[in-house]
Amino acid sequence: MSQPHKLCMIPGPIEFHEDVLDAMSTPATSHVDPLFVPIFGECIELLRKVLLTKDAQPFIVAGSGTLGWDMMVNLVERDDEVLVLNTGYFGDKFAECLEVYGAKVTHLRAPIGDRPSLDELKKALSAKKYKMVTVTHVDTSTGVLSDVKGVAETVKSISPETLVVVDGVCSVGSEEIRFDEWKLDAVITASQKALGVPPGLCIVAVSQQALQVFKTRKTPVAGYYSNWNKWLPIMTAYEARKPAYFATPAVQLIYALLASLKQLTAQSMDTRFDQHRQVSQKFKKAVTDLGLKQLAVSDEVAANGMTAIWLPEGVQVSDIVPSLAAKGVQIAGGLHAECATKYFRIGHMGISVTEPQRGHIDKVIESLTTTLKEVKSKA
Template identity: 50%
Template sequence: MSQDDHILLIPGPICVSEAVREAQSIQSLSHTSPAFISIFQSALKDLRKLFKSTNEKDQGVVVAGSGTLGWDITASNLVYPGDNVLVLSTGFFSDSFADCLRVYGANVDVITAPVGDSVAISEVEKALASKKYSVITVTHVDTSTAVVSDIEAVAATAKKISPETLIVVDGVCSVGVENIEFTKWGLDYVLSASQKAIGVPSGLSVGFLSERAIKRALERPVQSSFFASLQRWLPNLINFEAGKPSYFATPAIQTVNALRVSLKEILEGGLDARFQKNKEVSQKFKKDLADLGISIVPVKPEVAASGLTAAYFPEGIDGAKFIASVYQKGVIVAGGIHKDLVGKYFRVGHMGVSALDPKLGHIDAAVRAIKEALEEQGFKK
């Protein structure tokens, strides 16, 4: 059985819709042609709706690359060498963001939450009051733990205690599945990627910038990156959204077209209804796991993400054999990557069409495969 025959339920890349697959397979276009300008303009305009931005001076960012590029964009544009940056860590990817910031010369302080929990707001308050931070970063959903952080509360705390601090959100595993009120909450940069809940093949770094984040990037006296420079990208993106040809680096033509189609699908029927449906699917899946005797990594329901589940192997279960058995039953899930939980847990993505199109039967198939894999090792609740 090849991977093409399997249901892909890792936390990204995810299965994409047929319409998105078709959009990804169009013939190449000139990146300055009217056809592509229209495609890119549509995608950038719809990004505003996805992020719920009401400030026309905010700007969507779509650049060929991965979600990791968003870290470099943050570090090379919004953080100056020697700046203090506060990182709220809920897992592997939060820590990796901190590592990226250090590469660019930031002085990084990290507040690490207990495994399976988010950082307490009281800790954020204490840190922000202790020194001046140019930027605070929070990973909305850390894919290593499936913990969701309350970015609204973090942003409100920063606004109250340190209003000059830029608020940067790693939304790689949250954009498209968790609610984000960019303008209302006063966020400055949300970075994401195409291959998770946005529902597009991998290849795009997708994000959204506030007016004040743009100002800081444009005022940066010395550039520390070429490809990640917003001083180079912003004129390009602004022109495309205005329907004008522009060039800095060749965009990923087909993937931008797939993004255009996926954003139409996401917005159809309303964002809030979509988020609620995904939450219900997530809650049912977690209940199904609990019924099988499997506990999850997040320590309480309010910090459990809607787009994926991180779950412990029951006692006595060989994790590698379990994941291999699930694979043999036609479902691909992921192992765990948190340094404190190596070999102790697995992760299942439930985003996009796999979660929202019940006719596909992807989530039910995952539950069956997990149940049978446990039974093969003699596990009974």
């Protein structure tokens, strides 16, 4: 176990395993060192196991998850129609990014705490032809879980050539994702959430259909660092255990990623999905028992890796967050522009879930219970 410290129980970055942190403690290493190249290559292969795909192409690039949005410039061209299924802050920002590259974005929004219905999606797809449909699997601002399987089935049944792009930054590693079975075209994620690695790696996996769209585009890619013409040869080389260079990878983070992916794939993904569901149910029951309500309007639309919780009447974020921090638990305030001051968010992903002997979830529940009693006693 690591040394005592304030638990980071926000919806990412999460708590990191000691072996993952140790893996970063390597001497300065060249990114084309024959000892490093196979580390990178194995990471690419293990990511396919995490996403349950045989032939999707992973990209591992130094940057935040936001870089994954920019990478969609490889798939969209100016004036392409894009439908954004919007469940909060990150749907807004993904759309904003796509508009920078000239996409014509249509939003399909839901009330705070809910998600667009599949019937609404069918209606939108019937009204216009879209190059791409994006869906935020878990919007970290609201804790809403989108029905990615249902979305993909609906899109592909009406318009098979339309690309289904999933923002999985807050879902890969904690929520069920079946890339091949669900016929997804791109999944965007980052290292610091349920993959359990410090921030700094953008990870994107794309289907062969998406790669074909990229390869047959009519105009040059309007990006440099995010351009797959630059990165595809690099990923292909590393997976073949050959050195290559475009931009320097985050060597130590990739060592850490391999350590985490080995842990993650040591069990079946189904087991990991179930662990997160069970802990989520336990945590959400505790929240309900405390008389609190979630932003998510029902269990069906609630994420398994985090919970967004409305503040009790008369209680401020400043009453909750510092009090929990003083008890050794770091949580997050609200993020959605319309109600940021009215709720708070707690993450439950990775080793906090898969290694219950650490006691992270129990400590959060205990600390939250005590804090609420203290707040009420002062009222």
